[in-house]
Amino acid sequence: MPLAASQAPALSGTWCRLHPLSPVARIGITLGALLLAGVSLVSGAQTSSGRTAEALVVAAVAVLGMVASVVSWLVTRWRVVGDELQIDTGLVYRQSLRFPLRRVQAVDVVAPLTARILGLAEVRVISAGTGHRQHGRLAYLSNQDAAAVRAQLLALAHGLAAETPEPPALPLFRVDNGRLIAASLLRGAWLLVLVLVAVGAILAAVDPTGAGGAVRQGGADAATSLITGIVTGLFALGLDAARSVNGDFDFPIGQAPDGLRLHRGLLQKRHETIPYGRIQAVRLIQPLLWRPFGWARVELDVARQPEARRQGEARQLAHLLAPVATLDQARWLVGQVAPGAPATLARAGAPPRRAWFRAPLSYHYLSAWHDARWLVTQTGRVRPATVIVPLEKVQSIRLSSGPLLRALHLANLRIDTAGRRWVAAAPCRDADEARALVDQLGGLAWRARRLSW
Amino acid sequence: MQYRRPSPRLWLARQTVLGLTSLVLLVILGVWGGLLWSAPGALAGVGAGLALAVTSWFVERGRYRSWGYLERDADLVVRRGLLFHRLTVVPFGRMQFVDVTAGPVDRLFDLATVQLHTAAAATDARIPGLRSADAAQLRDRLATLGEARASGL
Numbered sequence: 001m002p003l004a005a006s007q008a009p010a011l012s013g014t015w016c017r018l019h020p021l022s023p024v025a026r027i028g029i030t031l032g033a034l035l036l037a038g039v040s041l042v043s044g045a046q047t048s049s050g051r052t053a054e055a056l057v058v059a060a061v062a063v064l065g066m067v068a069s070v071v072s073w074l075v076t077r078w079r080v081v082g083d084e085l086q087i088d089t090g091l092v093y094r095q096s097l098r099f100p101l102r103r104v105q106a107v108d109v110v111a112p113l114t115a116r117i118l119g120l121a122e123v124r125v126i127s128a129g130t131g132h133r134q135h136g137r138l139a140y141l142s143n144q145d146a147a148a149v150r151a152q153l154l155a156l157a158h159g160l161a162a163e164t165p166e167p168p169a170l171p172l173f174r175v176d177n178g179r180l181i182a183a184s185l186l187r188g189a190w191l192l193v194l195v196l197v198a199v200g201a202i203l204a205a206v207d208p209t210g211a212g213g214a215v216r217q218g219g220a221d222a223a224t225s226l227i228t229g230i231v232t233g234l235f236a237l238g239l240d241a242a243r244s245v246n247g248d249f250d251f252p253i254g255q256a257p258d259g260l261r262l263h264r265g266l267l268q269k270r271h272e273t274i275p276y277g278r279i280q281a282v283r284l285i286q287p288l289l290w291r292p293f294g295w296a297r298v299e300l301d302v303a304r305q306p307e308a309r310r311q312g313e314a315r316q317l318a319h320l321l322a323p324v325a326t327l328d329q330a331r332w333l334v335g336q337v338a339p340g341a342p343a344t345l346a347r348a349g350a351p352p353r354r355a356w357f358r359a360p361l362s363y364h365y366l367s368a369w370h371d372a373r374w375l376v377t378q379t380g381r382v383r384p385a386t387v388i389v390p391l392e393k394v395q396s397i398r399l400s401s402g403p404l405l406r407a408l409h410l411a412n413l414r415i416d417t418a419g420r421r422w423v424a425a426a427p428c429r430d431a432d433e434a435r436a437l438v439d440q441l442g443g444l445a446w447r448a449r450r451l452s453w
Numbered sequence: 454m455q456y457r458r459p460s461p462r463l464w465l466a467r468q469t470v471l472g473l474t475s476l477v478l479l480v481i482l483g484v485w486g487g488l489l490w491s492a493p494g495a496l497a498g499v500g501a502g503l504a505l506a507v508t509s510w511f512v513e514r515g516r517y518r519s520w521g522y523l524e525r526d527a528d529l530v531v532r533r534g535l536l537f538h539r540l541t542v543v544p545f546g547r548m549q550f551v552d553v554t555a556g557p558v559d560r561l562f563d564l565a566t567v568q569l570h571t572a573a574a575a576t577d578a579r580i581p582g583l584r585s586a587d588a589a590q591l592r593d594r595l596a597t598l599g600e601a602r603a604s605g606l
Contacts, residue, residue, distance in 0.1 A: 395571040396547065397541070398575075403537075438540065442528050
């Protein structure tokens, strides 16, 4: 492959372009959608002249899109110099991006459907920096190059020589696909649909058939709109389930010396590597509908900026360790990424009894516990979530109390990490205990940091 | 250990701003009441305005008094809040940067706000109403301490 030969220099410091097929891969889906829209528009037009005009507009938009993505490919170049990834891009606004690899939080390889068909993949470098272009995106490289680049970037991120081959990963865990599909269907929103169905049934049952026709007509109308609502809801739910199955299908987790390897995706393949020591927090969730089956979900948080909303994929990029696993498996997994941290809490960490007045529903799930290295908190009633934070990652500790809490001599404790997605919250602690905890945790965090450095 | 407080000038500044806004409010309420129900209306309007101003004065005073910060060996503690107490502890090693800001009113009274930023977006450690010189000093001291104890993410 000539291309593989041409990519090698980029890794040793010569400027290189991305894969020549990247413009195609980048606008592939948009182009398809546009063609579909065009066909429907053209066939919908009344006159033949209108038809030609609309076809022309669609063609012009398609050509413009193509030209734009080709130009963007032409002006983009990248290379790796020393331990820095450099990307230059932009025609009108030139952008020179530099990513110091020592600060890299994770390196992902993502292959959307169109790119996969073409044998391409995107390498995404996630750093903790600020700014709107905080991620280095190399879209796209050929599959082999993507793997090679990822291996090299990770080696550099660990301060090893660039030529260090990617260490082999030991299989750690594999998510059961059947369970994944079942779990995706078991969303809380189903309860809403059930309620709607129940309401519909009640309406149908009390429908006053003996009354006048107008009333019956009204009841029938209500039933129709209800059914439409239910169908729409079901459709949305199905779509949501399909998306999560698509995103997390075939999900093996590997344990390599340089970090955790996550591979997942049905249509869109995603390969993530999370270096050890970059994990800011681990969370274990048990949604309401999963509890009868004893299933849970494990998520990881790494340091990153909140991404722009328009990037719909941002949420998918959230690091999932296991979309669904049995509770035992989940706890075992948590133990693997947070060695020594307990995934179950003793009731000893429960807040005082009077906290019930402030949080009557979730009181029985509230808990907080810590040792010299880990802080574990549990909150939530509908979705009990256990958050495990390594004390060496603590960024700040906050204590707050409103009038009601103060009257009960309670306080809320929050522990912030550089992860952007959740904070570890220990609500409704005894005020004196919380105040003491603040100092204690501060000291422990300081010691933990010094030990880890 | 004693919490350090913002400069009394902050209270002066707050009172000035409060006084000016209440004056405007009083005039508006008085004129409005006067137009609606003539003399008794104007009186009622001024009375309501005064009551509001006095309440805000007490609230402002409580808020001013609630501010406090404490530099300890390894961390900075900031507390604030009248109704909702808040206490934030930021280890020096976690500070990403410190910035000093001063609005127009602040500048008039030679005041500045020191804000600490960590890698966590939720951290809200802010110390308002320091004399500019004190703020600059605190900023430099925090920056030095932060550097000495810096650690990665």
